[in-house]
C-alpha cells in the first residue's frame with residue numbers, strides 16, 4: 348500500500364499556500380534600551396485567548412524590534428487602516444528614521460509608539476516567548492487599547508495589499524453587532 352508523503356513542502360509551496368490566507372497588516376512597535384522608538388510590519392498577528400487577553404505576533408530574528416520587545420517586556424500592535432500601505436512599506440524597510448516620516452505618539456500605558464493610521468491598537472506586556480522554526484512567537488497580554496470604529500482595515504493577500512469590505516448579508520443588524 349502507498350504511504351502518504353509526509354516530508355515538508357518546499358519554500359515556494361509554503362509561500363503560495365500561506366500567502367492565500369488573507370491577513371490584516373500591523374506595525375509592532377517598541378522602545379529600545381536607549382528609549383528610541385522602533386517598529387516593524389507584521390502580517391503574522393492573531394488573537395489567542397480571551398481570559399487572559401492574549402495575542403501573538405511572529406518575528407523573524409534578527410530584528411531590532413524583537414530585541415526591543417524582549418529588553419523592555421512590552422510592545423504595541425498597531426492594526427493599520429485602509430490608507431496605511433505606505434506605513435506598512437516604511438516599517439518593512441531598513442529606513443533608519445522611520446518615526447520621522449509618520450505621525451505617532453507614545454502610548455499611555457507602555458509608552459511604545461501609537462501610529463496615526465490604525466483601526467485599533469493593543470498595548471501589551473510580554474506573556475511568553477516561544478521559538479518556532481525560523482521565527483519567534485511573542486505572546487502579548489493586552490493591558491490597554493482602543494478602536495477607531497469608522498475606519499476600515501488594510502489587508503494582505505498573495506503578496507498584495509487589499510481592501511476589506513463588509514459583506515451585505517441578510518443578517519439582522521443586532522446579531523451582526525454581536526459578532527463584531
Ligand SMILES: Cc1cc2nc3c(=O)[nH]c(=O)nc-3n(C[C@H](O)[C@H](O)[C@H](O)COP(=O)(O)O)c2cc1C
Nearest residue numbers: 387388389390391405406407410411412438439440
Ligand atoms: C506585509 C508585510 C508583512 C510582514 N510580516 C512580517 C511578520 O509577520 N514577521 C516578520 O518577522 N517580518 C515580517 N515582515 C518583514 C518585516 O517587517 C521587516 O523584516 C522589518 O524590516 C523588520 O524590522 P526590524 O528588523 O527593524 O525589527 C513583513 C513585511 C511586510 C511588507
